[in-house]
Amino acid sequence: MSIVSRGIRNAFRNRTRTVSIVLILGLAIGLAFAMLIAHRAVAAKESTALSSVGNTVTIGPPGYSAGGPLGRFLTPAELEPIAHLHGVAGVDESISGTAQVPITTHTTPHRPSGGHASFKPGLHATLKPGLKLGSTNLKYPGTAAFATQGLACEPKPCTPHISSYTIYLSGATDPTAAVNIGASTLDIVSGHVISGTTSADVAMVSTEMARKNGLKVGSTFTAYGRTFTVAAIFKTDTQQGNDTVITPLPVLQLLSGQSNEVSNAVVTTSSLNDLPRVTSEIERVLGKRASVVSYVSDAEQAVSDLNGVKTIALDSLIGAIVAAVAVLFLVMVMIVRERKREIGILKAIGSPNRRIMVQFTAEAVTFTLLGLVLGFVIGLIAASPVTSSLVSHSGASSHTGARGLFGAGSPALTRLSDINAQASLAVILEGVAAALLVAALASAASAWLISRVRPAEVLRSV
Amino acid sequence: MLEVREVTKAFGSGDRVVTAVRSVTMIVPDGEFVAIVGRSGSGKSTLMNLLGALEQPTSGMIFVAGHDITQLGPRELIQYRRRSIGFVFQSYNLIPNLNSMENVMLPMEYLGLERGERRQRAHTLLDQVELTGGKQTRRPGELSGGEQQRVAIARALANRPSLILADEPVGNLDTQTSTTIISLLRDLAHSERTTVIAVTHDLTLAEAADQVYRLQDGRLTTDPETAAAADSRSTRTQTP
Numbered sequence: 001m002s003i004v005s006r007g008i009r010n011a012f013r014n015r016t017r018t019v020s021i022v023l024i025l026g027l028a029i030g031l032a033f034a035m036l037i038a039h040r041a042v043a044a045k046e047s048t049a050l051s052s053v054g055n056t057v058t059i060g061p062p063g064y065s066a067g068g069p070l071g072r073f074l075t076p077a078e079l080e081p082i083a084h085l086h087g088v089a090g091v092d093e094s095i096s097g098t099a100q101v102p103i104t105t106h107t108t109p110h111r112p113s114g115g116h117a118s119f120k121p122g123l124h125a126t127l128k129p130g131l132k133l134g135s136t137n138l139k140y141p142g143t144a145a146f147a148t149q150g151l152a153c154e155p156k157p158c159t160p161h162i163s164s165y166t167i168y169l170s171g172a173t174d175p176t177a178a179v180n181i182g183a184s185t186l187d188i189v190s191g192h193v194i195s196g197t198t199s200a201d202v203a204m205v206s207t208e209m210a211r212k213n214g215l216k217v218g219s220t221f222t223a224y225g226r227t228f229t230v231a232a233i234f235k236t237d238t239q240q241g242n243d244t245v246i247t248p249l250p251v252l253q254l255l256s257g258q259s260n261e262v263s264n265a266v267v268t269t270s271s272l273n274d275l276p277r278v279t280s281e282i283e284r285v286l287g288k289r290a291s292v293v294s295y296v297s298d299a300e301q302a303v304s305d306l307n308g309v310k311t312i313a314l315d316s317l318i319g320a321i322v323a324a325v326a327v328l329f330l331v332m333v334m335i336v337r338e339r340k341r342e343i344g345i346l347k348a349i350g351s352p353n354r355r356i357m358v359q360f361t362a363e364a365v366t367f368t369l370l371g372l373v374l375g376f377v378i379g380l381i382a383a384s385p386v387t388s389s390l391v392s393h394s395g396a397s398s399h400t401g402a403r404g405l406f407g408a409g410s411p412a413l414t415r416l417s418d419i420n421a422q423a424s425l426a427v428i429l430e431g432v433a434a435a436l437l438v439a440a441l442a443s444a445a446s447a448w449l450i451s452r453v454r455p456a457e458v459l460r461s462v
Numbered sequence: 463m464l465e466v467r468e469v470t471k472a473f474g475s476g477d478r479v480v481t482a483v484r485s486v487t488m489i490v491p492d493g494e495f496v497a498i499v500g501r502s503g504s505g506k507s508t509l510m511n512l513l514g515a516l517e518q519p520t521s522g523m524i525f526v527a528g529h530d531i532t533q534l535g536p537r538e539l540i541q542y543r544r545r546s547i548g549f550v551f552q553s554y555n556l557i558p559n560l561n562s563m564e565n566v567m568l569p570m571e572y573l574g575l576e577r578g579e580r581r582q583r584a585h586t587l588l589d590q591v592e593l594t595g596g597k598q599t600r601r602p603g604e605l606s607g608g609e610q611q612r613v614a615i616a617r618a619l620a621n622r623p624s625l626i627l628a629d630e631p632v633g634n635l636d637t638q639t640s641t642t643i644i645s646l647l648r649d650l651a652h653s654e655r656t657t658v659i660a661v662t663h664d665l666t667l668a669e670a671a672d673q674v675y676r677l678q679d680g681r682l683t684t685d686p687e688t689a690a691a692a693d694s695r696s697t698r699t700q701t702p
Contacts (some may be wrong), residue, residue, distance in 0.1 A: 003571075006560075013559050345555045348516060349617070350544025350572045352537075456516035459507075459551065459629075 003355055007362025011370075022370040024327050029368075029375025030382060037383035038390060039313035041421040046303045046310070055272045056155075056179075057279050057294045060264040062067075064291035073261040074290055082267055083430050085281050092266045093249060094180045095170035097256035099136035099223045109128025134224035134255060140165035141212040142239050167209075168244040169223065174198050175204055179266055180438035183241030191217035191232030198248045202231040208242035224255040257273035281386055309390045321434055324371070328442035332364055336449040344458035348367040353451050360450060361443040368439035372432065379431070380423055387421035464490040464513070464625060464657055469522030471508050471680075472478035482508040484680040485522070490673070492624070493655040495648045497662055497671035498682070505680040506661035507629060511661065514547050514627050515539045527624055544572050548618025548656075550647075554610040556602040556618050562588060562613045569620040587616035591646060608639035615646060619654070626650070628660035632667055644670045 012018055059079070062071030076093060084093045094198075142165075170180045173196035178186040192200045203223075205215055210233045213221065219230045223245065236242060253259050269278045279294040286292065336343070346356055423431075471483040482505040490496050501566050511517040513524060515531050523530050531542055547667045548569075549555075556565045566584035575583075584610075588606050591612040602610050611631060618626050628647060632640035651658040651672075660667055668674050676683050 010559065143529065341555065342557060345549075345557070346552075346568075348543060348549050349569045350547075350621070352539055352572075354541050355572070454516075457513040459511070459516070459555075 004362045005357050007359040007360070008366045010359070011363045011366035018370075020096045021327070021331050021367050022374060025324055025367060025371025026374025026378060028320050028324035029326060029371050029431075029435055030378025032317050032324065032434065033375050033379025033421070033427075034382040034386045035313045035317035035320060036431060036434075037379065037421050037423050037427055038387040039310055039317060040424070041383075041387055041419050042306050042310045042313065042391070045419045046306045049303055049306075055275055056181075057267040057269070057275065057282055057292060058264055059267060059286065060284060060291045060293065061173045062288065062291055064264065064293065073258065073263055074265070074286075075260050076262060078286065078289060079262060079265050081285055082152040082282055083264070085278060085285070087270050087278045087281075088271045089268045090174070091179070092172055092174040092177045092268070093262040094170060094174075094177070094265070095226075095249060095252055095256070096260060097134060097149040097169040097171070097252050097258075097264045099134040099138070099142045099167045099169060099245075101136060101138065101167055106245050120300075122155045134169070136167055136221065136223040136245075138167055138209065138221050138223070138245070139212050140167060141206065141208040141242050147407050148250070167223075168240075169247055169252055169256070170244050171251050171256075175246045175248070177266060178236065181236060181238075181244040181246065183236040183239040185235075185237045185242065187235045188232050189235050191230065194231045194246070194247050194248055199250050199254075200248065201226050201228045201251060202248065203228040204232040204234055204246040205230055206242040207233055207235050207243070209245065226255065239364045305394045306391075309394045312390055313387075321438060324435075328364060328367060328438055329445045330459045331367065332360065332442045332446035333449060335363070336360065336446045336453075340453055341458045344455035346451065347455040348459060353447075356450050357443070357447040360446045361439070364443045364446065365436070365439045368435050368442075372435040373434070376428070376431065383423065385423045387419055391419055463492055463525075463528070464488075464659075465525040466513070467523045467525070468682070469512060469519045469524060471505075471512055471517060472520045482680055483512065483519070484599050486677075486680075486682040488635075488675060488682060490657050490659065492657055493651055494672045495651040495658045495660070496673045496675065497660050497668040498675045498677055499662060499665070499668050500677035501663060504677045505621055506677050509682075510627050510629050510659070510661055511675065513625070514549060514664075515542050522577075544569065545621055546624050548621070548623040548626040550611070550614050550618050550626060550628035550631045550660075551635040554602065554607070554614045554634075556610055556613055556617070558602055561599045562593060562605065562616075565602070565613055566616045566620055569617060573621055583620065584616070587619055588613070590619075591616045607635050608643065611635060611639075611643050612646070615650070619650065619656070622654075622656075624657060626656055626658045628658060630662055630664075631660055631666070632662070637666070640664065640666060 059074065059082070060070075061073050064070060073095075079091060079093060082088060168181075172180045174180075175194050175196050176186055176188070178184055188204075189207060191204070194200075194204055203221075205213075205221075209215065210230070215221065215230050215233070217230055217233060220227050221230070222228070228247070230246075235245075249262075255260060267278065267282065271274050275294060279292060282290075283292045343356055347353075466486055466488045469483060469486045470481065472479050472481040474480050478682075484505075486509060498506055498509065508517065512519050515534065520534055523532055525531075526542070526546055531539070534542055552668065556562075557568065563581065563584050566587055567580040570580040570583060585598065588594065593609055593612045593616070597605060597609060602613070605613065611634075615626075618628075626647070631647065632643050635643060647658050647660065648670050650656060660671070663667060674684070
């Protein structure tokens with residue numbers, strides 16, 4: 001029998017005691033494991049929330065963030081100093097326009113061309129009051145349901161029926177910025193990206209728009225009485241994005257009667273850490289001439305609540321590990337003291353300290369691994385309710401995120417308490433490592449005691 | 463040969479010094495069965511611990527096979543105990559969760575012998591001490607006192623030591639079993655050329671010894687009565 005197997009066998013010498021030790025260790029390790037899962041889940045949520053905010057600041061005309069009437073649009077000259085601020089990686093200026101698509105059948109609902117209609121937040125919100133409307137020969141690529149979605153009118157139902165669909169145009173210095181078309185992705189599937197600063201009548205259309213209108217790269221269509229050539233076709237992830245035609249900024253400025261105006265600008269900072277400072281710098285430079293929107297403070301407030309949960313989870317995790325170490329430490333001290341004579345005999349017949357220590361370490365590791373198995377089961381069962389309980393008793397659950405653009409808030413912040421506490425492989429490995437650390441620390445105590453056993457003393461009483 | 467020269471062992475310091483062994487000198491040839499008799503507290507166990515290198519003497523030298531074991535370092539002391547010494551205790555001191563065979567195999571493990579070789583030798587030794595059959599696979603708790611002491615003697619012989627130190631080997635046994643164990647130790651000493659030193663207050667064991675010493679207040683003297691008995695038995699044994 002090897003020294004390790006002898007140590008493992010010794011762990012079962014007193015079965016009642018072994019069961020008790022494993023139960024106590026299992027509970028401590030289970031709590032530690034549940035807290036580790038909770039900590040990791042909350043940290044992941046926090047990271048997602050922060051990254052969802054992104055390292056961007058949006059600048060719009062006065063009233064842009066409050067949802068009220070929009071003030072005077074900014075000019076490129078006013079925005080020019082922003083690009084030179086420390087920590088600014090880029091400034092994407094854009095403007096929006098609309099083109100009417102006449103309704104040809106009465107079987108579908110219609111968007112009104114004005115009057116009492118108002119629009120959902122996003123691209124529509126940056127339309128200048130009294131904006132010069134264009135016309136186009138493009139067919140509306142979306143559904144009637146989307147065309148009327150979010151439509152507010154008095155009295156309901158909307159009367160009279162809308163008489164035309166609206167296709168949006170977006171002119172931007174960065175034509176590939178998805179945010180300008182109310183989407184989170186914009187991938188070119190054919191053709192080449194247009195220059196955002198050219199005066200050429202070129203455009204980028206969505207795959208849906210291209211399909212509905214039979215457009216390919218090189219095809220043409222008309223808008224605002226001008227003929228545009230399709231330079232690229234992009235794929236995007238929202239209906240609003242599909243409904244939008246992207247043109248160079250100067251072209252749309254000219255056609256929509258917004259020359260030398262910018263409806264909004266998205267400033268990208270070099271890092272998330274620069275965001276608070278850059279935001280306040282922009283506010284200082286532009287003053288009341290602009291509305292500056294950043295979710296950074298919302299995110300910081302929201303994650304501070306999650307940080308509280310993380311702290312509790314971490315403290316409990318440390319407490320549970322300390323408890324496990326203390327339990328195993330005391331158990332091993334008790335076992336070594338109980339077997340002092342046996343250790344003395346082993347030393348007397350020629351066993352070096354090292355071999356005896358290995359034997360007792362194997363015993364401690366056996367207890368720990370049995371406790372670990374039980375602890376994993378307990379932890380896996382308890383992790384989700386424990387995490388939910390911790391989050392529900394923190395401020396994170398009451399956070400709505402309703403502060404941002406037109407009261408919509410950041411989607412990631414509105415669902416902050418929706419945390420999925422699951423054990424990943426990394427968490428399991430960390431748990432195993434922590435358990436082995438527990439065994440090592442407890443074994444170190446027994447090793448120290450073993451090294452102090454003097455056979456002559458323990459055998460004297462024999 | 464075992465030679466003890468002017469060995470003294472004192473415990474404590476200052477005014478509280480207790481001298482357990484005082485200037486002990488003795489020479490024991492190989493293969494002798496020696497008994498050291500004395501009352502409780504006379505220093506018997508301390509002398510055994512000194513011979514077994516479990517304690518370092520305060521002064522004096524102990525030679526085993528020509529080597530002064532009082533000069534050995536910690537690693538060499540472990541080697542010495544592993545290779546040259548076999549211990550037999552009054553309370554047997556077997557490892558309770560190992561069976562007889564595994565207890566005997568244990569010291570051989572420290573020598574690095576292969577498992578098969580260990581098992582074979584343990585089997586032979588247990589046969590030699592007349593513990594056979596199913597008893598070889600029983601745990602100490604399932605054996606009588608005499609049987610446990612036989613296992614302890616087999617374990618002491620496992621690594622073919624030159625010296626067996628037996629501390630009250632028959633102290634917990636009945637008369638009949640004691641007689642068997644005493645003759646077993648004596649026969650082993652003579653047949654295996656292994657020096658056996660037994661400390662005891664049991665006169666039966668002393669009478670069976672080749673040489674008898676008396677330890678009183680830490681001082682070792684030759685016991686005249688038991689020595690005479692041993693001499694006469696020795697004479698009878700040598701007479702054809």
